[in-house]
Amino acid sequence: MNMTTFTRCAQGILKGNLDDGVHTFFDIPYASDAGRFRAAVAAPAWDGERDCTRPGPIFPQLPSRLDFVMGPTCRGAEMSEDAFRVNVFTPTLSGKLPVIFWIHGGGFLTGGGALQCYFGDELARTGRAVVVTVNYRLGLLGNLYMKGLSPGNLAVRDLEMALRWVKSNIANFGGDPDSIVLAGQSAGAWFTQLLAAMESTSGLVKAGIMLSYPGVLPLEPDAAQTLAGQFCQMAEIDPSGEALLTMPVERILELQSAMLRAQSVYAEVPVLFRSVCDADVPANPGAQAKDRFAGKPLMIGWTREESGSFFASNAALLEATEEQALNKYIDEFGESGKQRYERALKRRIDGRPYTALVDLGSDKLIRLPSVEFAKKMQAAGSSVFAYQFDYPSPQDAVGACHCFELPFLFGNFEKWVEAPMLDGLDMTAARGLSTRIQEYVLNFVESGNPNGDDLPCWPTFDSTQRLTMHFADLIHVATSDAESEA
Numbered sequence: 001m002n003m004t005t006f007t008r009c010a011q012g013i014l015k016g017n018l019d020d021g022v023h024t025f026f027d028i029p030y031a032s033d034a035g036r037f038r039a040a041v042a043a044p045a046w047d048g049e050r051d052c053t054r055p056g057p058i059f060p061q062l063p064s065r066l067d068f069v070m071g072p073t074c075r076g077a078e079m080s081e082d083a084f085r086v087n088v089f090t091p092t093l094s095g096k097l098p099v100i101f102w103i104h105g106g107g108f109l110t111g112g113g114a115l116q117c118y119f120g121d122e123l124a125r126t127g128r129a130v131v132v133t134v135n136y137r138l139g140l141l142g143n144l145y146m147k148g149l150s151p152g153n154l155a156v157r158d159l160e161m162a163l164r165w166v167k168s169n170i171a172n173f174g175g176d177p178d179s180i181v182l183a184g185q186s187a188g189a190w191f192t193q194l195l196a197a198m199e200s201t202s203g204l205v206k207a208g209i210m211l212s213y214p215g216v217l218p219l220e221p222d223a224a225q226t227l228a229g230q231f232c233q234m235a236e237i238d239p240s241g242e243a244l245l246t247m248p249v250e251r252i253l254e255l256q257s258a259m260l261r262a263q264s265v266y267a268e269v270p271v272l273f274r275s276v277c278d279a280d281v282p283a284n285p286g287a288q289a290k291d292r293f294a295g296k297p298l299m300i301g302w303t304r305e306e307s308g309s310f311f312a313s314n315a316a317l318l319e320a321t322e323e324q325a326l327n328k329y330i331d332e333f334g335e336s337g338k339q340r341y342e343r344a345l346k347r348r349i350d351g352r353p354y355t356a357l358v359d360l361g362s363d364k365l366i367r368l369p370s371v372e373f374a375k376k377m378q379a380a381g382s383s384v385f386a387y388q389f390d391y392p393s394p395q396d397a398v399g400a401c402h403c404f405e406l407p408f409l410f411g412n413f414e415k416w417v418e419a420p421m422l423d424g425l426d427m428t429a430a431r432g433l434s435t436r437i438q439e440y441v442l443n444f445v446e447s448g449n450p451n452g453d454d455l456p457c458w459p460t461f462d463s464t465q466r467l468t469m470h471f472a473d474l475i476h477v478a479t480s481d482a483e484s485e486a
Contacts, residue, residue: 001019002017002018002019003017003018003019004016004017004018004053005017005018005023005093006049007023007025007093007172007173008172009028009165009169009172010045010165010168010169011029011043011044011045011046011050012045012046012047012048012049012050013048013049013050014028014049014050014052015049015050015051015052015053016052016053016088017053019121020125021091021125021127022089022090022091022121022124022125023088023089023090023091023092023093023173023174024087024088024089024121025052025087025088025173026052026053026054026055026056026085026087026114027052027054027055027056027057027085027087027114028050028052028085028086028087028088029043029084029085030043030084030085030086030134030161030162030165030166031043031084031158031161031162031165032044032082032084033081033082033084036081036141036244036245037141037144037149037150037151037154037244037245038154039151039154039157040084040154040157040158040161043084043165055077055087055114055115055116056078056083056085056114057077057078057079057080057082057083057085057114057135058074058077058078058079058080058083058111058112058113058114058115058135059079059080059081059083059112059135059136059137059138059141059142060079060080060081060138060141060249060252060253061074061079061106061109061110061111061112061138061139061253062109062110062253062254062256062257063075063110064106064107064109064110064111065107065110065260065310066106066107066110066309066310066402066403068309068312068313068420069309069312069393069395069398069401069402069403069404069419069420069421070117070403070416070419070421071416071417071418071419071420071421072417072418073111073115073117073416074110074111074112074115077112077114077115081141081249083112083114083135084135084158084161084162085113085114085134085135086113086132086133086134086135086162086165086166087113087114087119087120087132087133087134088130088131088132088170088173089119089120089121089123089124089130089131089132089133090124090130090131090173090174090175091124091125091126091127091128091130091174092127092174093172093173093174094174095174095175096171096174096175096176096179097128097129097130097174097175097176097179098128098129098130098175098176098179098180098181098445098446099129099130099131099132099166099170099175099176099177099179099180099181100120100123100129100130100131100132100181100183100209100445101132101134101162101163101166101180101181101182101183101205102118102120102131102132102133102134102183102184102188103134103136103159103182103183103184103187103188103189103191103192104118104133104134104184104185104187104188105184105185105186105187105188105189105212105403106138106186106187107186107187107269107271108138108139108142108143108155108187108271108272108273108274109138109139109256109260109272109273110138111138111187111188112135113133113134113135114133114135116412116415116417117406117407117410117412117415117416118133118406118410119133119410119412119415120132120133120410121412122410122411122412123409123410123411123438123442126438126442128442128445128446129442129445129446130170130173130174130175132166132170132175134159134162135158136155136158136159136162136191137154137155137158138155139252139253139256139272139273140231140244140252140256140273141154141249141252142154142155142158142273143155143273143274143275143276144228144231144241144244144273145219145221145224145225145228145276146224146225146228146241146244147225148240148241149228149240149241149242149244149245150228150241151278152221152224152275152276152278153275153276153278153280153281155191155275156191156194156198156275156280156281159191159195160195160198160200160201163180163182163195163201163204163205164204166180167180167204178206179206180204180205180206181205181206181207181208181209181444181445182195182196182205182207182208182209183208183209183210183211184209184210184211185211185212185403185405185406186211186212186213186214186402186403187214188211189210189211189212189213189214189300190213190214190216190274192208192209192210192213193208193210193213193285193286193289193373194218194275194281194285196208196285196289196292196293196296197282197285197286197288197289197292197293198280198281198282198288198292199280199292200280202289202292202293205296206296206297206448207296207297207298207299207444207445207448208293208296208297208298208299208300209298209299209300209441209444209445210298210299210300210301210370210373211300211301211302211405211406211409212301212302212303212306212366212370212402212403212405213300213302213366213369213370213373214269214271214365214366214369215364215365215366215368215369215370215372215373216271216274216365217283217284217285218274218275218276218277218281218282218283218285219274219275219276219277220276220277220283221276221277221278224273224276227272227273228241230259231255231259232244234255234258234259234262235247235251235255256272256273259272260272266316266317266324266328267307267311267317267320267328267357267360267361268361269307269310269361269365286369286372286373286376287376289373289376289377290376290377290379290380291380293377293380293382294377294380294381294382295380295381295382296382296448297382297383297384297385297444297448297449298374298377298382298383298384298385299384299385299386299387299441299444299450300370300373300374300384300385300386300387301370301386301387301388301389301468301469302362302366302367302370302387302388302389303362303388303389303390303399303400303401303402303404303405304362304388304389304390304392304399304400305358305359305362305392305398305399305400305401306361306362306365306366306367306401306402307357307358307359307360307361307362307365307401307402308358308362308393308397308398308399308400308401308402309398309401309402309403309404309421310361310402311354311357311358311361311397312395312396312397312398312401317354317357318354318397319354320353320354320357321353322353324353325341325353325354325356325357326338326341326353328357328360329341329344329356329360332360332364341356344356344359344360347359354397358399366402367388370386371386371466374386374461374466375461375463375466378460378461378462378463379463383448383449383460384460384461385444385449385450385458385460385461385469386461386466386467386468386469387458387468387469387470387471388468388469388470388471389404389405389408389471390470390471390472391404391405391408391430391433391471391472393421393422393425394421394423394424394425395420395421395423395424398421401421403421404421405437405471407419407422407430407434408430408433408434408437408471409434409437409438409441411431411434411435411438413425413427413430413431413434433471436455436471437471439452439455440452440455440458440469443455
C-alpha cells in the first residue's frame, strides 16, 4: 500500500511515497535555471512541503535513436529547460547506507533520471543501498562551446552540482555521504570516468561502476567551435550564434537530428556535442583518473554485441556485402584488415559481414577502450572487476546489445514499456540472472569487492591475464580476455 513519507533537505521539507518498504522522493531540485547556456544556480528554499510524489520533467529531447531496442522511454515525459532534479529511492531514512549515484546514458542527447526505466526502487528494496538518479542538460543545450555565447561543459557543471547536493543532503535519506559510488551506462559511464578524473569531484566518491564506456575524448575547443559554426550554418543564422539564445527548443532539437544524420559514417556511431577540454575537464580523462582515482575500486564492463542496438535497424548494415565489410576492416587496419575480417567471421558460428561489422564497432567504441582503462586503473593500484554481458536479446539481429543489461541491473523489467529487446524474453531465467547481477553490484557498492560467500568467484582484472566475468544465462564464468583487436 502506498503511503506518504517525509524528510527534509537544505531547501525545505519533502513529501514522498512509501511503498513496500521503499521511500521514493521524485523531482528534487539540486539547482535552478539561470538561463540558456548559463551555469545553473543554487536551488531556492521553499515554504511548507514540496510534493515529491511524482516524476518531474526531463531536459528537452527527441525520441532516442535506441527506441528501436529500448522502446519509447521518454514518451509522455514532461520536458523543460529547468529540469535540474534528482530522484531518491531509499529503504530507510535513518540508516547510513552506501549511495549509488546513477548517471543515465543516451549519447549525450537523450535520457533522464526521471524516466521510469531508471527507477531504483527494486535495488533499494534489497535494503542495501540508496539509489539517486539525476538529470543533466543534453545535446547542444548542455554541451555547446561557442566563444561569447556558451562556455561549454554545462552538463558537467550540472552533474557536479548534483553530486555536491547529494553529498550535503543524502544523510537525510538514510545514505552515507562518505560512501557514494559513481555509476553510469554509455554516456553515463563516460561522465563517471570524467567525474573520477576531475580534481573538484574525484574526492567526493569512493568507487566507480562503468557500463559500456564509449572511448571518445573531450573535444578540443577549436573543434567544438567549428562544430558550433556548422550548426549555425545549418540553422541559417548569424555565425555569432546569438539567435540560439531565443531559438525555439523544438527547432534546436530538429537541427541536432539533422546534423547527426549528416555526420554519420558507415558502420560507426556518431557523437556530436559533448564536453570540451578546459581548466577542469582534462584532454584525456582516463589518464587523469589513473592519478586522481588511483586505488579506488572500479567495476567496468560491456555487452558482447554493443553495436547491435545501433546497426540492426539499418538495412544497409544488416545486408552488408562481404566487399563492404572487408573494406571497412581494411580502412580500419590497413594491410592486416583482410586477416582480421576473416578471423571475425570464424569467431562466430553464424559469422557473416553484418556480425563482423557489429564486432568491429563494438570493440572500437566500447570494449577495447574499457579494457585499456581497466589496465590503467589496475596499474594505479585499484581493484578492478571487469565483466562481459553475454545474455542475448530475443530481438532479431541485436544480440547482447547496448542497453540490454540495464533492466537486469535495476531488476525493473516491467518498467521497460514496449521495449522490443525484452519481447519474448524468458522471464524466469532473466530474473534469476538479474538477482545474481544485483548481488555482485551491491557487494561491490558496500565493500569495493563484488564477491560473496554464495557467489561464484569474480577474480580481479590484471594486466597479464585480464580475467573477465561473463554473465550468460544463469552461469557466471570467469575467463581470460584474449583481447582480440579486431
